[in-house]
Amino acid sequence: MKQMFEKGENMIDQNTLKILTDSAKYDVSCSSSGSERKRDFGIGNCHMAGICHSFTQDGRCISLLKILMSNKCVYDCLYCVNRRSNDVPRASANPKDLCELIMDFYKRNYIEGVFLSSAVDKSPNETMERLLDTVIMLRKVYGFNGYIHLKGIPSADRLMVMRAASFVDRMSFNIELPSEKSLKLLAPQKSKNAIIRPMRELSSEYLIAKEEKRKHFLPAGQTTQMIVGASDESDGKVLKLTESLYSFYKLKRVYFSSYVPTNYDTNLLPKTSVGLLKEHRLYQADWLLRFYGFSASELISEDEDLDPMLDPKCAWALKHPELFPVEVNTAPPEVLVRVPGIGIKGANKIIMARRYTKLTLEDLVKMRIVTKRAIHFITANGKFFGKEHLPTVRLLLSLNDKALEPKQMSMFSDQETTLSLITGEL
Amino acid sequence: MIVYKFDSTKEGLLCCLFESFSKKELPELVTSSTFQEQFEMQVKIIETNAVNAERVSKGLIKYGSIALLNRLFYALRSSDSLSENAVFQVAYKCLKNRRDETYNLTDSDVLYFTDLCSKINTERHRYLGFTRFSEAQGGILYAHIEPDNDIVDLIAPHFVKRLALRFIIHDVVRNKVVISDGKAFEVFKPTTPLVVYLSPKEKEIEALWQKYYQSVNITERKNLKQMHNFMPRRYEKRLVETKNLSSPIFKD
Structure with a gap:
């Protein structure tokens, strides 16, 4: 000193x-x-x-x-x-x-x-x-x-x-x-x-x-x-x-x-980076652990890797067809947040709005709930708009995954993940 | 088509609601700004009257809460040309249905209103981070900001609590100034241009900060789209770290 x-x-x-x-x-x-x-x-x-x-x-x-x-x-x-x-x-x-x-x-x-x-x-x-x-x-x-x-x-x-x-x-x-x-x-x-x-x-x-x-x-x-x-x-x-x-x-x-890679003089380390998709999927899963009430064993077994083609919540939901579809007008919050595409914010909006009126799919769209993934897992006022054939659903989910768009592959991670990473959102 | 024109005050807006309920009519547009009058428009100038305003605000508190009233007024900070109308329409629905309608998100007026609120809120929060002070001679801190919405007095309490130093924040869009002695703050509209002489150290500190900004970036992960999502380009010219950078590296 x-x-x-x-x-x-x-x-x-x-x-x-x-x-x-x-x-x-x-x-x-x-x-x-x-x-x-x-x-x-x-x-x-x-x-x-x-x-x-x-x-x-x-x-x-x-x-x-x-x-x-x-x-x-x-x-x-x-x-x-x-x-x-x-x-x-x-x-x-x-x-x-x-x-x-x-x-x-x-x-x-x-x-x-x-x-x-x-x-x-x-x-x-x-x-x-x-x-x-x-x-x-x-x-x-x-x-x-x-x-x-x-x-x-x-x-x-x-x-x-x-x-x-x-x-x-x-x-x-x-x-x-x-x-x-x-x-x-x-x-x-x-x-x-x-x-x-x-x-x-x-x-x-x-x-x-x-x-x-x-x-x-x-x-x-x-x-x-x-x-x-x-x-x-x-x-x-x-x-x-x-x-x-x-x-x-x-x-x-x-x-x-x-x-x-920052050091190239060793054979013990990969010469190239693994890409950011792996990190991105891990953060998505981490999010599910901390805020969505999932446990690690629900999402994935210990010797498995996360599916790169699907976000972990979609992958989980596809493994559990018996739990879906859920009715947005009656499902409790902890069930709503488990629907692919509906996050904490979306669930909150739904819960607020359904006190006033019975929600239809148009209402959800109007409220800017992302329904592309959710439609396969929900009914709105009793009506189902998704596909029932699981392989088709799988394909559609994967097509609607932003992280897989070619332009975004190089990205750090999507905005939501990065924001959470930044704010820590406790 | 009925149009109400009022004096832009909160009381004025409440009087528009009073007028609407007492005449049993629903205006299609409520505004305080000048607009192009059209042939079919029936424009009514609404006088502001404290007694009527008080009655309406009591009604809103009764059917909703003080929080409802505050939320309605909060949206008036928006620069959106239809913000007054949106607030009016939502308040009208609250009074008519005798309940707080501001969470009825499937209603287009409410949706418009909540969008205004969240934009104001986002901007308020952003400026807690994006406000940049410079030290003027004599030690007073000076910042100029260019917010879309009228938020300068919303961010001031944060800096009073945090800095406990003398500071000025100047909203150059509205020529509105917050001045603080480190304990409290006042808002005023300056009549002459503010002149600020920076302390000699300022250039050096700014250069250090710019150096830091460049060094902490991981070039292998360049992602300007995301950067601009979080920090839209309109903020760049007033931020120390981005104002002097020659534009090429900031182009996508």
Whole structure:
């Protein structure tokens, strides 16, 4: 912390900012939601729903200043741009400069807060300590009450992690890969235990903090991220893992990041990215787990992959013809949201409108409920307009899947998924 | 065809409803703006009268709620030329059927009305993020915005709570200014043009932000269509990160 007392204007220069951002941008999470931190003194507060401040050309939102303290790494994880053996420009920032930058950006309303992470510079403990210093300086010296998402460093001292958690809004330890086997192969210096242990400790502390009404302990909870497509786990396995992370460790979000090759000097990794469709389908399924009351085993068995040609809800509905069609005028909300094409918003509209009148198919169209997929699974005022022959329905559903339109194949994911990814929609 | 013309105030609109019910007639258009009069139009100028307005607002509260009244007025912030008419038609239905009709989504007037509300709401939320302040000499923060709807006083409380700093937000479309001392805010219409001298540091910070904006983009995943879905192009010229970028990279 000695730089803190140096004289003069300490501003991060453009080059350092570029290096530290370039290294941080592959982290998917940018959500600023889930926290209602108030301003007692100083500047800033948090907005429960999160706020997007800008959008980059890849269609992702900028909500937080996503930056590393340092990209100098002692680890050599094969999939990572910052791995030790990679020849990339290196830089690091000191806590004070970083705080100044954050404050300058925040008060101009460029950002909602900061997503602070770091490569493992020297050792996990030293890295975690620098992160902790920065966070405490931001909160205590600069009086900053904006959103802080702090990336935890695996194998760092437990007490430091817990202390950091009492200052930040959200913390995340990246699972990195969906199985221990892949982790051993691709990130030999990280162990499953070093990642899972702090997650478990944070989640039990989180529950205690809730009980004791310590509202400043991780108000926005924990999240994690894993790379899909770099190793050979099935989607079923990934989803099962995701589900257990939600139920055992009370995570708020699990992010998937489609593997993008950045290192070409190894045979252990695919040379090309798997495409974004896999990631897209996983997010759709994740959505069904979190908001639609589905369980992973309902959607898919553990050794299966999700059907690339159908969204997971359509695939599920086709497997259960005995449950359909449902009558839109009488079906309870939890049944309506299971109809392909009807989402939470659509279901809400239907429930509101049917209090006034018996809904017909024309009414649904008028209300802008997407009926292309839904017609095969609903009756409106007793009338059925869909097809009954399942293979035909399957074909039609697949034809109406936006993600499969050639132009959109290259897309990050559809708007709805990305929006949810951004806002976290808790 | 009956047309009601009123003075654009909320009370005025309520008086249109009063007139309509007391004369037992349903105007086809209710507006405060000038319009092309046509031969078959029977235009009535509706006088604003506090007593009548009060009676109508009491009625709406009785059949619906205060929230209903607020929701109706909320839609008047829209720049849509038919917004006043839409609010009138929905309010008329509420009074006639003696219930809150604003969730009757199969009704075209209600649908039009809820669309207006959601557009205003979306824009309000967007500007919580898309408002960009510059630091002027003396430390006051200044932002100019160009919203489609009249939302500047809707976003102001957010910034008062958040920043607790002196700031000005200028709606340049309506020449409407919100000024805050960090504790409360006031709305006024300036009579002379506002002149703002930026602090010397401003250029440097803007350059850093532009650098960040470019660096955080993943070029392999370029997807301008999606970017513009979330951030329509009309916002670009007032955003620090997009205003100076030469256009080629922003073309599809």
